[in-house]
Amino acid sequence: MGGRSRLVNRAILRTLSQHSSSSSSSPSTLPASGSGANAVREEVKSLGRAGGAILGSAVDESGARKAQWGAGWVFAAAGLVGMSGGAVGSLHTQAEEEPKASIVPEVARPASKPRVVFVLGGPGSGKGTQCAKIVDSYGFVHLSAGDLLRAEIKSGSPDGTMIQNMIKEGKIVPSSVTINLLKKAMAESNTDKFLIDGFPRNEENRADFEKVTGILPEFILFFDCPETELERRLLGRNEGRVDDNIETIRKRFKVFIESSLPVIDHYEKIGKARKIDATKSREEVFNAIDPLFRPFLETDLQRATEVLLKGIDSGDLSTYERFCDPGMTAFEPEASGHLVKGLDFHRFYFNKKVAGGNEAENFRQSTVTSPVVTLLDSNVGLVTYTRLVQDRSSSEVKAYNETRLWQRKKVNGQFEWKNVHFHRSLA
Numbered sequence: 001m002g003g004r005s006r007l008v009n010r011a012i013l014r015t016l017s018q019h020s021s022s023s024s025s026s027p028s029t030l031p032a033s034g035s036g037a038n039a040v041r042e043e044v045k046s047l048g049r050a051g052g053a054i055l056g057s058a059v060d061e062s063g064a065r066k067a068q069w070g071a072g073w074v075f076a077a078a079g080l081v082g083m084s085g086g087a088v089g090s091l092h093t094q095a096e097e098e099p100k101a102s103i104v105p106e107v108a109r110p111a112s113k114p115r116v117v118f119v120l121g122g123p124g125s126g127k128g129t130q131c132a133k134i135v136d137s138y139g140f141v142h143l144s145a146g147d148l149l150r151a152e153i154k155s156g157s158p159d160g161t162m163i164q165n166m167i168k169e170g171k172i173v174p175s176s177v178t179i180n181l182l183k184k185a186m187a188e189s190n191t192d193k194f195l196i197d198g199f200p201r202n203e204e205n206r207a208d209f210e211k212v213t214g215i216l217p218e219f220i221l222f223f224d225c226p227e228t229e230l231e232r233r234l235l236g237r238n239e240g241r242v243d244d245n246i247e248t249i250r251k252r253f254k255v256f257i258e259s260s261l262p263v264i265d266h267y268e269k270i271g272k273a274r275k276i277d278a279t280k281s282r283e284e285v286f287n288a289i290d291p292l293f294r295p296f297l298e299t300d301l302q303r304a305t306e307v308l309l310k311g312i313d314s315g316d317l318s319t320y321e322r323f324c325d326p327g328m329t330a331f332e333p334e335a336s337g338h339l340v341k342g343l344d345f346h347r348f349y350f351n352k353k354v355a356g357g358n359e360a361e362n363f364r365q366s367t368v369t370s371p372v373v374t375l376l377d378s379n380v381g382l383v384t385y386t387r388l389v390q391d392r393s394s395s396e397v398k399a400y401n402e403t404r405l406w407q408r409k410k411v412n413g414q415f416e417w418k419n420v421h422f423h424r425s426l427a
């Protein structure tokens with residue numbers, strides 16, 4: 001076992017030492033560790049980079065990503081919410097009419113590309129274990145290439161026997177089969193954040209996926225763990241898998257070194273590999289991974305704010321209600337210095353529009369400048385910006401300083417950002 005482990009260590013060292021400058025972990029851990037290797041909803045998913053300016057990102061010296069909405073957002077919308085007028089303190093109930101259909105989906109498309117993280121590492125390095133934790137904390141959809149292939153065998157598909165034989169031999173199934181399964185699973189999902197585990201396992205997997213989907217991963221997680229530890233874990237896994245026997249395990253290690261390490265090497269070269277010491281406990285491994293996923297939440301929060309503001313501009317009450325907590329508190333000029341609680345005060349303006357709206361008069365557009373997203377923890381975030389509101393009827397532009405406090409909650413098993421407080425004042 002020791003001999004084999006050293007062999008693995010050397011192979012990985014050879015591969016990785018050429019790229020140690022871009023490695024995200026301490027080079028000193030490498031010889032010791034050895035073997036290589038949500039949610040906001042459809043509208044948020046699809047808003048992506050459509051309409052207006054784009055969320056850029058930059059990495060500061062501490063490695064933290066800062067949100068930069070370079071030129072500001074522009075939301076052209078076909079309706080409005082009256083932001084001025086309305087008697088303070090009057091509580092108006094919802095109008096009889098349904099608000100007109102949301103324009104958000106049309107404006108939102110074309111969708112942004114899915115955000116993908118590949119999770120790679122030797123068999124037994126803890127990919128599945130950590131993916132479950134990431135899903136739970138960050139609302140990703142987890143797609144395990146191995147699980148999809150095993151499900152395909154079970155489904156009685158014509159490819160089933162071929163897949164079964166290859167898995168038994170520890171070989172890698174042809175890319176076309178695996179990519180089709182991944183594509184189908186991605187299309188069936190209603191999120192845009194995917195953890196793809198155990199893929200790409202060879203250069204063919206990698207190149208074909210890029211070619212077929214046009215998707216490059218945000219980064220890859222590489223679980224680095226020596227072969228001795230992998231072997232120990234696989235023999236203790238006890239999931240009744242046809243490939244968790246010593247003979248197939250050894251074949252899989254060989255395939256991993258020969259076929260999968262070059263893929264990791266490729267991502268090292270383009271600065272996308274994040275190497276994790278997978279020998280640590282499950283909790284320690286997760287603590288190392290956790291900060292890498294924070295930027296996804298910042299993007300989700302930015303997108304949720306975009307959709308909410310677009311909903312406000314278009315008079316789309318259903319979007320407003322979806323993104324605002326029923327108990328939301330607010331300070332806004334309309335409230336004349338009072339703190340308003342709940343959504344009725346705000347609904348009044350939507351219903352006013354729906355009841356007496358005139359498209360030409362009501363056209364509004366918001367341009368957001370200087371936005372800053374601050375994540376306080378993985379479930380609480382602050383978005384602050386200046387919003388220029390153009391009103392076609394009066395050609396008047398009003399500038400507001402807005403701060404929105406968001407809380408991430410699980411609704412029907414899915415993460416959603418809810419606006420729990422905002423403060424708007426005339427700039």
Ligand SMILES: Nc1ncnc2c1ncn2[C@@H]1O[C@H](COP(=O)(O)OP(=O)(O)O)[C@@H](O)[C@H]1O
Binds near residue numbers: 125234238278
């Ligand atoms: N950090 C860890 N320390 C010890 N055992 C682990 C750790 N992570 C996972 N395991 C165990 O090792 C085995 C393989 O983990 P798994 O997540 O199935 O790996 P992979 O998906 O990479 O094949 C499982 O039995 C799992 O419970």
Ligand SMILES: Nc1ccn([C@H]2C[C@H](O)[C@@H](COP(=O)(O)OP(=O)(O)O)O2)c(=O)n1
Binds near residue numbers: 122127171172174
């Ligand atoms: N991209 C992939 C992923 C898995 N496979 C096949 C071959 C692998 O040995 C098995 C099992 O993979 P899985 O990722 O579930 O498990 P291990 O990481 O090997 O523990 O599935 C494949 O052919 N192509």
